[in-house]
Amino acid sequence: MQLFFRKVATSDGPFPIRESLNVSELVDDRADVTAVSPLETDLVAVSLGQGSMSVEGKLTAGLDMLCSRCLSPMHEDLKIEFRERFKQTSSSSVEEEDEDGDFIAVTEDSFDIAPYCEELFVLHVPFAPVCSEDCQGIAPAAGQDWSLGSDDSNDGDTEKIDPRLAGLKDFFK
Known part of the structure; x- marks a missing residue:
């Protein structure tokens, strides 16, 4: 999912990003995850000017898992809020540019947004899923x-x- 600073800056209004990502290999090492649907991205990129952009939206995926208490099959729908800000910088000023950490520094005109979506997905997969709160x-x-x-x-x-x-x-x- 390549995103270009120039394309976003020259677009009239928000630039939509809708794709599906195969994230099954990200949870292959998890024995409790039996199946995973593709990660659906519904994002919008907006130019903030001065070589920066904001990407916001939702990520959704479905997981078939085993309950960590009773081992019964269960389904978990993940709905994840995505909000990142990117700034195009020269390679020499990456360290000194953003002290606050508000922006993710990018040295090229284009970058792949998929790793940021995948990272957020992995962080939201339940560590010890439970089929119900009263599961004994x-x-x-x-x-x-x-x-x-x-x-x-x-x-x-x-x-x-x-x-x-x-x-x-x-x-x-």
């Missing part, structure tokens, strides 16, 4: 979701006896 997770003894087990298996009143020691239960009678 997996019962350790039964090995299944707490909500799926019967009341008898979850109450903890039944005492399991090691079969090797079963003969000792009649010892004190």
Whole structure:
């Protein structure tokens, strides 16, 4: 997604940027992400004058994930606000130009905006997704979701006896 300073500066009004980015390789190392839809960009670039521009809009993507508590499949829709400001600078003045950090310095007339979108996507992928706020997770003894087990298996009143020691239960009678 190449963006040109000259093209944005000479456009009449806002310059729209609508593309789809394949971001599946960004979450390949995540075992809890089973599928990801393309990252849809709905951005608008506006020239601010003096070789600078503002890019604002929304990024959207869908994730199929596994709940971190009960491992049940779930779907997460990401809606991300994008707001960055870029400034065209010479390579010698990159360090001294913007002390406040308001602008991202760009040394060429064109630059790729995709890495900035991808970075924001990765930062918004949930670290430990939960299917619902009241998800109880997996019962350790039964090995299944707490909500799926019967009341008898979850109450903890039944005492399991090691079969090797079963003969000792009649010892004190």
